[in-house]
Amino acid sequence: MSELSAGNGTPRVGVYVCHCGTNISATIDVVAAQQAAETLPGVVISREYKYMCSDPGQEIIKKDIHDLDLNRVVVASCSPCLHEETFRKAVADGGLNPYYFQMVNIREHAAWVHKDMAAATAKANDLIRAAVRRVRLHQPLEARRVPVDPNVMVVGGGIAGIHAALTMADAGKHVYLVEREPSIGGHMAMFDKTFPTLDCAACILTPKMTRVRAHPNIETMTMSEVTAVDGFVGNYTVTVRHNPRFIIEDACVGCLECIDACVFRNGKTQDEFNLGLSKRKPIYIPFPQAVPQVVLIDPAGCIEFRTGKCKKTCVEVCAERNAIDFQQEATTEDITVGAVIVATGFETFDATRLPRYGYGNLDGVYTALEVERLVNASGPTDGEIVLRNGRKPEAIGVIHCIGSRDKNTNEYCSRVCCMYSLKLSHLLKEKTDAEIYEFYIDMRTAGKGFEEFYNRVAEEGIHFIRGKVADVYPEAGNPDKLVLQAEDTLAGMVRQIPVDMVVLATGLEPRQDAEDVRRTFNITCSGGGFFMERHPKLAPVSTFTDGVFLAGACQGPKDIPDTVAQAGAAAAEALALIDAGFIELEPNTAFVVEENCSGCKTCVGLCPFNSISYADGKAQINEVLCKGCGTCVAACPSGAIRQNLFDDDEIFEEIAGVLTNA
Amino acid sequence: MLEVTEDRGAAPEEFEPTIAAFFCNWCTYLAADLAGTSRMKYAPNARVIRVMCSGRIDPQFVFDAFAKGADGVLIGGCHPGDCHYQEGNYKALRRYRLTKRVLDALGVEPERFRLEWISAAEADRLRDVMNEMAAQIKALGPADFSVPDETFPGTDPGLDATAEEAVVS
């Protein structure tokens, strides 16, 4: 193969080994690696430098290209995910085709994961040698440009999705907001007050919800779910299923007369919004401020659905508006968008998984979210703190870290529980004047105004006990009293405290179906099951799938301020993508060398993107459709398909390079 | 608490296997990156060669690696259903099975050739696989399937012979 000389002469390679401060040089003898590279065939210059990615580092490359007439460049530093673009650009600025470059990952793949310097250095040498051998075969390539669809989709209508949708809609983009529940609002709509300012959640959320509904650029789809995503960055086709609410949304005016008219005089079904602390009818609105202000029918409870023999008083009262449609069925719709923001939120930890705390078994035990509803003026008790047994609590225990900071459940800290526990203690104290005991492990109040709030609550006379409750059991002979047993680690003694009400500060978990969502959008999950950002510091709202961004607690536990900030960031990233109008794709497409193609059609069926066609006895690859996986290249029996950037010869050289010392 | 160490006898000169590792760009390569950022420590025996998808891995790569002196070959791809290109990893699995059969026939011990699904989040799994494979191959001893470089197809980079020799030596 003689491509090497095609227009670029004999390879003249420059090798640059980075110290990365001491990140690499602490484990790899960088100078030895640099010296070893010097001896490799084709290498004209080999240098080591403190920070290759810095401006001076890049300048060295540019200068060497010019002064030493380099035509290939190898940088051994960090992961290509981090700086491949940086160095390609430096190479291009130096006057070379940017693909005459190969990066060697000696930081993440060597320096950071090994202890023995000799072994790590040997590994670095092998990897550098492979890159040098490979880069000599590199071809000049051009990035592919594809246009971007200007519409965007936001999946999830909690505060993250709402804020992202509004930001992008205000910038003039058409936004599809997809929400599975009958109303947008998410968890925030269920909260009473928000820490640390104690703003009423509804007061700050509802205006945003109404604005979403009214915005000309936002199409809100409630009771809707994404079932499939096809395409790629800039050109996604998203399949959305609209589940039936059995109400014609446009015809319903939200008068709620049908609910009064329902044949059920009282609700029989546990109200989802109040977490089962109250009952609702089969025709209902999730909560008073729901958006859209449209009722829905739950077929599981509706007599018409169950027997077909209901008087249908709801239909009667709806009269000429005729908004009720028992025949409604699920529909699906394909929507094309350029970018997607995933804002699917979180779930609270299921406290029944820790039987020691008695949730679901002892009536006096509540989850924090239930208490949010209890203290809420429009909640099941109109804001009165009345226990399930009808009594008012005189002593209350709040237990932190339920399902958090515990390797038996979730190892991570859920971040919001300390603060919301303080908030609930404050609200409960205000409403009941009960003795309140907060059992915490560490009080984590890092946030603007958080520590000040902690101080304020402490001054209100809440007892803070440093120690996690080990046992909750009813007092013998007085089952209304629950005894909390914990080590008071500061006092160094075990305490037993009888209370009337126990509040479990349950942690935040990924949604049950996060795994399905992850697959649908082809994104990854981090260890705890939350969606994984592209880089924890530098790309916190991007994913490894271009054009798919993250906002809110689906990426990890976070409070409302952080969620809103992240939603804004995700919206900005999506806007930047769309407003560029086009995107550049890696030129790693496959192509057919016609004279070698035997026309066996092996490749045609293999391509998941239908980019291979067959005409005149030969296979043809549509470069626009090809995504560069290389499956056809590996499969072609006559070696007629080749792949830019990952050609057989290049990989064979890499293999030879890493194994030369083997 | 109680750990029993087996008698190993006098330690022979430590053999350090070389493992050629083909990792897909989207899952296993990223898992290796994550292992790095998490500062996990594992055996330094693998040399990673990045491909976009495990479906790109041609059985010839595997044979070539053994021929060039690899003591083991590891393929890392996304979990079934998670392929960035929809189903490249299924293709990889099919080819892996075929390749494995050929290698078995050639007398290559099964521990020397592995396919592992390791997602971008599973850095700990990557570490474990790296350690386990290195230990297993260490116990097996060096592989001896290598043939002189130039006799194998597809390795001629079109360089002049002296440069090539310099690289090999």
Added chain:
Amino acid sequence: MREYDYYPGCSLKGTGKPYEESLLAVFDALGARVDELEDWNCCGATAYMAVDELEAVALATRNLALAEQSGRDLLTPCNACWLVLNKTAGRLSNDTGLHNLVCTALESTCTVPRGEEAAPLTYTGSVSVRHPLDVLINDIGVDAITAKVTNPLQGITVAPYYGCQIVRPLSPFDNQDNPVTMDSLLGATGCTVLEDYPFKTRCCGASQMMTMPDVGLDLVSMLLADAAARGADIVAVACPLCQFNLEAYQGRLSGGNGEPVEMPILYFTQLIGLALGIDKKTLGLGRSFVNPERALAGRSLDE
């Protein structure tokens, strides 16, 4: 016919005698054969582990090896023995080095009779150590017991007390936080089972009752006072140590109202035996320190 090897443990030959008597009688009545393990030794309990770990493992291993000879499951009624043997079996199967060390020593020092000969004692790791609660629930079944009940214990409220080592740290056959196997078995006898007994898995004090009686008494008094306050007539147990601790010093306890505590502590096997119509003497009821007659007679009054 179901067959089991039986590992009594030291206590069932002493203070725990009624447990052995009632267990054997009940298994016999239910048509299961139980053969005492030949030449078994002490399991090591918690005390040996506090002195020497390796020797403690070896002690338990010899029993496992003896049990492996028959290929039958090893019925182990004492909670402490059950845990020691199970934990050791688990450690040996997870730690090849430990297994090799102990089993090599075993083979070279210990024998087992084979006919007239004595064969070296080996252990491969195939023994299943099982508690009677597990066997009765899963092998024999509550239905089979119910079918044979001739003398239902109606009108008696029984608090099921499991103790600790049967659910912690292992819980292969029951719910660790809220075990229910004894509840189900007692339910079959017709008695009222106290469902709401939060201390059912709290420690009874184990050997502390012997070494530091004040500490043991403190724990026991809480358990008994709570059971009594919740209306229990009898506390049922599944471990000789629990039984002894709960019963032995009741004379030195006083209830909340100053009255002396008098709470019969019976093995669950004794209660099942009564329901199956087995006579009290066979079940070892006469060996109780706290006479259960009054509590049991409460039932006859109702009849």
Added chain:
Amino acid sequence: MATEVMVRSESDRDVEFAAWFTGLVGEQKLRACIHCGLCSGSCPLARHMDFGPRKLMYLAREGFADDVLGSDTIWLCTSCYACTVSCPQQIPVTDVMYALKRKAIESGKAPKHHPVPVMAKSFAKMVRRRGRMTEVFLIAGLALRSGIHRYLGMTGMGLNALRTGRVSLRRDSIKRHDELTRLLDAVAAHREKVTRP
């Protein structure tokens, strides 16, 4: 009246002991205690202990060997495993207690005449020789070695046990006790193979 000095200097720390202790459980788990107090909170005996498991393990981690090995906390542990199954860091607290018990006996720092170590030792001795434990002899031995006054209150119970036939006055022994002793000697001889950090 003299006051107890509550200051500990760095020289009071036994660094070797701390290293031994943290090496007891793999991956330095014992250093990862977050002091949530679930072990002491769930411990039924904590109300009688000088330190309780959390504080004891903390003192050990810091190397205060004398406080740890001389404490009664380790001897009050009955191995009920409530702490072990509770620990959010999955520290096998009960097994750690066993290791501390052995260390205390080995180092001779266990409280003198404390009935629990005395009992453990006589238990092991009896079992080592005869293969079985006979309750009455164990208690008798215990009473002799740790002070008979503690056990006077047991007489009533003892009479009860005699009356109901729940006590055997015959020393129980297994048939092949010689084999058992040889087994224990054999594993004990291998002890150096066991890495005790």
